[in-house]
Amino acid sequence: xxxxxxxxxxxxxxxxxTTALLAALGTITAIPQSASAQTAFTLPAxxxxxxxxxxxxxxxxxxxxxxxxxxxxxxxxxxxxxLPIPIFTIRRAGSIDQFRGPRDSASIALLDVGNFxxxxxxxxxxxxxxxKYAELTGLGDVKAAYELGGFVEYYPVDWLxxxxxxxxxxxxxxGAVADVSADVIVPLIQRLTISAGPRFTWKxxxxxxxxxxxxxxxxxxxxxxxYDARGGAHSVGxxxxxxxxxxxxxxxxxxxxxxxxxxxxADSPLVKQRGSSNQTTVGLGASYSFDFRIR
Numbered sequence: 001x002x003x004x005x006x007x008x009x010x011x012x013x014x015x016x017x018t019t020a021l022l023a024a025l026g027t028i029t030a031i032p033q034s035a036s037a038q039t040a041f042t043l044p045a046x047x048x049x050x051x052x053x054x055x056x057x058x059x060x061x062x063x064x065x066x067x068x069x070x071x072x073x074x075x076x077x078x079x080x081x082x083l084p085i086p087i088f089t090i091r092r093a094g095s096i097d098q099f100r101g102p103r104d105s106a107s108i109a110l111l112d113v114g115n116f117x118x119x120x121x122x123x124x125x126x127x128x129x130x131x132k133y134a135e136l137t138g139l140g141d142v143k144a145a146y147e148l149g150g151f152v153e154y155y156p157v158d159w160l161x162x163x164x165x166x167x168x169x170x171x172x173x174x175g176a177v178a179d180v181s182a183d184v185i186v187p188l189i190q191r192l193t194i195s196a197g198p199r200f201t202w203k204x205x206x207x208x209x210x211x212x213x214x215x216x217x218x219x220x221x222x223x224x225x226x227y228d229a230r231g232g233a234h235s236v237g238x239x240x241x242x243x244x245x246x247x248x249x250x251x252x253x254x255x256x257x258x259x260x261x262x263x264x265x266a267d268s269p270l271v272k273q274r275g276s277s278n279q280t281t282v283g284l285g286a287s288y289s290f291d292f293r294i295r
């Protein structure tokens with residue numbers, strides 16, 4: 001075999017190997033794109049349907065994930081701690097791209113029509129242990145609370161989301177909580193999105209008093225004056241988030257949320273003497289989306 005033949009043979013072999021490698025890489029790259037169109041599993045149709053609501057049959061998209069945030073030790077604290085944060089939402093597959101704000105409760109969009117969504121919402125509020133923080137000495141513990149309710153959200157235009165939640169507490173508090181938020185959503189470059197907007201929270205007396213009130217026994221044990229905390233406007237704030245979609249399934253995000261306590265929460269001696277009405281949270285998170293089908 002001449003040198004020319006050997007060179008041609010090596011060139012042919014290299015071309016074949018390169019072609020095979022490119023094909024393999026193409027297959028790997030295509031996996032995340034095609035996986036989003038596949039159904040992970042199928043559930044049987046429910047034995048009954050809820051009145052006034054569309055049938056649950058069809059494809060649904062689930063978003064699950066985990067995040068971590070540096071947040072105040074307790075509401076009203078001037079110090080912070082790091083906490084893990086779960087992410088969970090369900091919506092109709094094929095509807096407008098899902099946007100999730102860092103303050104959104106876990107929710108299921110049972111009603112998903114055009115730019116409007118509504119459904120149940122759930123939020124877990126961790127317990128407050130008086131022996132963990134010196135500022136809470138003598139105030140007693142507040143058990144964990146479970147808030148159940150619903151949400152509605154609406155997109156008047158593609159780049160603006162309006163959302164409201166109303167939840168009822170069980171456990172550590174038994175009051176009502178309402179959250180209202182608006183987010184302007186701006187794509188910076190392909191797959192990279194920034195969002196920002198105002199927030200407002202209202203809480204009833206039964207949702208405020210366990211965390212900001214001071215009764216006679218607590219006043220004696222803590223050294224704080226007695227205080228009868230009432231409900232009303234709880235806080236106003238502003239939040240911003242930046243999100244990057246790695247592929248149709250995976251997304252990562254970072255955010256900052258600022259909250260200014262109002263009313264009786266801000267005037268509580270716990271906040272005025274030992275804490276702060278300025279509350280800032282910084283977080284990171286990652287979420288994974290997949291589809292399932294209901295017959």
